[in-house]
Amino acid sequence: MALKFRVELVWQDEKETASSIYLTGDGRVILQGRAISPQQRAAMSLPADGEMISVDRSLIRAIKEML
Amino acid sequence: MFLRNYWYVAASAPEIGRKPFRRIIMNEPVALYRAEDGTPIALEDRCPHRRLPLSMGRLVENDVLQCHYHGLRFDRTGACVRVPGQDMIPATARVKSYPVVERYKWLWIWMGDPALADPAKITDYHWLDDPDWGARTDYLYAKCNWQLVNDNLLDLTHLAFVHETTIGNMALVEHAAVRVQRTPTGVQVTRWIIDQPAPPTFVKVGGFTGNVDRWQIIDFQPPSFIRLDVGATPTGTGAPEGRRVGGIQMRNLNAMTPETDTTTHYFWGQAHDFQPHNAEMTERVFQQIKTAFLEDVSVFTMQQTNIGLDPDAPQVDINADSGGIQARRINDRLYQDEQAAMNAAKTAAE
Numbered sequence: 001m002a003l004k005f006r007v008e009l010v011w012q013d014e015k016e017t018a019s020s021i022y023l024t025g026d027g028r029v030i031l032q033g034r035a036i037s038p039q040q041r042a043a044m045s046l047p048a049d050g051e052m053i054s055v056d057r058s059l060i061r062a063i064k065e066m067l
Numbered sequence: 068m069f070l071r072n073y074w075y076v077a078a079s080a081p082e083i084g085r086k087p088f089r090r091i092i093m094n095e096p097v098a099l100y101r102a103e104d105g106t107p108i109a110l111e112d113r114c115p116h117r118r119l120p121l122s123m124g125r126l127v128e129n130d131v132l133q134c135h136y137h138g139l140r141f142d143r144t145g146a147c148v149r150v151p152g153q154d155m156i157p158a159t160a161r162v163k164s165y166p167v168v169e170r171y172k173w174l175w176i177w178m179g180d181p182a183l184a185d186p187a188k189i190t191d192y193h194w195l196d197d198p199d200w201g202a203r204t205d206y207l208y209a210k211c212n213w214q215l216v217n218d219n220l221l222d223l224t225h226l227a228f229v230h231e232t233t234i235g236n237m238a239l240v241e242h243a244a245v246r247v248q249r250t251p252t253g254v255q256v257t258r259w260i261i262d263q264p265a266p267p268t269f270v271k272v273g274g275f276t277g278n279v280d281r282w283q284i285i286d287f288q289p290p291s292f293i294r295l296d297v298g299a300t301p302t303g304t305g306a307p308e309g310r311r312v313g314g315i316q317m318r319n320l321n322a323m324t325p326e327t328d329t330t331t332h333y334f335w336g337q338a339h340d341f342q343p344h345n346a347e348m349t350e351r352v353f354q355q356i357k358t359a360f361l362e363d364v365s366v367f368t369m370q371q372t373n374i375g376l377d378p379d380a381p382q383v384d385i386n387a388d389s390g391g392i393q394a395r396r397i398n399d400r401l402y403q404d405e406q407a408a409m410n411a412a413k414t415a416a417e
Contacts, residue, residue: 007386010248023386066249066393 011062018062031055068402069093070290071179074189075324076334077167078174079204083107087132089122091326093178097165098122102130107174108143111162171195172204173334190292194318194338201349204336205357211367213291213325214395216333219363220293220321221256221285221390229366230359247389254397256285256390262302269299272341273315278302287394289401291323316340319356329371335360
C-alpha cells in the first residue's frame with residue numbers, strides 16, 4: 001500500500017520541540033515514540049500483551065494543539 | 068475578525084503622492100498622502116463634520132488637508148486647524164491619524180494602539196529592495212476574507228488543480244512529504260524534493276545539467292504575512308543542510324491587508340537571485356507567477372460567495388490543510404489575547 005501523501009506535524013515551544021505526528025494518506029495518525037520492552041512492562045506492571053509505545057509529554061501537548 | 072496591533076501594508080510606495088488616496092482598511096476609511104518632504108501620512112478619511120471622505124479634498128499650505136465639502140482643514144496629526152466662518156474650533160473636530168512607515172517599497176500602517184507601533188515589528192520583506200535580488204511587486208484586490216488567502220498560500224496541493232496549466236502538476240500531490248512546523252510565533256511548511264530532475268523553468272534560468280535538490284518552504288507570520296522560499300541546487304551539494312551554492316532561489320512574498328470581512332488588499336512581490344539586474348528576467352518571472360495568482364483570485368471570489376450564502380455550511384478538513392489550520396489557530400489565539408488586552412485597557416480607563 002503506497003502512502004501517497006504524508007504530512008509531518010511538528011510542534012515547538014520556546015524550549016523544546018515535540019517529536020513528530022504523521023498524518024498519512026490512508027487516514028492514519030502515526031506517533032513517534034519508543035517501544036516498551038518486556039522488562040519495562042514487568043517493572044511498571046503494564047499489561048503483557050498488545051503493542052505499546054512511550055511518548056513524551058510534549059508530544060501529547062502537540063497533539064492537543066495541532067490535531 | 069481583525070487583528071489590529073500589527074503593521075499591515077497600506078499601499079505600494081509609488082501609489083501615494085501629493086494627491087490624497089483613499090483606501091479602506093479593516094472597515095476604516097484611510098486617506099494616504101505625502102507631505103512636501105515626502106513623508107507618508109495617513110489620516111481617517113472621514114471629515115468629522117459631515118463625514119465626506121477627506122481624500123476628495125486637497126492639500127493646502129503646510130501639508131494641511133482641506134475638506135472638499137465645507138473647507139474644514141486638518142493638519143498631519145489629524146487636528147482641525149480651521150473652520151471657515153468661525154474662530155472657535157470644536158474640541159471634537161479631529162480625525163484619527165495612523166502611524167505609517169515606508170519600507171521594502173511598501174507603506175506600512177498600524178491600525179491599532181499607536182503607543183504599540185514599533186517599526187522593528189514590521190515583517191522582513193527585504194528581498195523586495197535588496198540590490199542582490201531582482202524583484203517586482205503588485206497589488207490584487209481579492210473579494211474574500213483575508214484568511215482564505217492565508218489558507219491558499221499555506222497549501223501546496225491546490226497547485227495541481229487550480230494551476231494545472233501554469234505552475235502545478237500531480238506529482239505535488241501524489242508524492243508529497245510535507246512538514247508542518249508550528250513555532251511559538253508562526254508556521255513553517257516545508258517540502259524537499261531530493262535528487263530529481265529540475266523542472267524546465269529551473270533548467271532555463273539555472274543552467275542545471277543534472278539532478279537537483281529542490282525546496283519549497285512556506286513561512287507564515289501572523290496575522291497575514293506569508294513568504295515562500297523556493298529554489299534548487301545541484302543534488303548533493305548540501306542545500307538541505309543549509310549550503311545553498313550553485314543554484315537558484317526565488318521568494319514569493321505576500322502581505323494581505325483586510326479591507327472588510329469579505330474583501331482583501333493583496334500585496335505581493337516576486338524576487339529572484341539569478342540575474343538580479345536583468346529587468347527582462349524579473350518581468351518574465353513575475354508574469355509567470357501573476358498568471359497563477361489570477362487563477363487563485365477567481366477561486367477566492369467564488370469561495371466567499373458560497374460562504375456568504377450559508378456561513379454555517381459544513382466544511383471538511385483534509386491533511387493538506389494542516390498548515391492553514393495551524394495558522395488559523397494562531398490567529399484565533401492572538402485575536403482572543405488582543406481583545407482581552409483591549410477590554411482590560413477600556414475597563415481601566417473607565
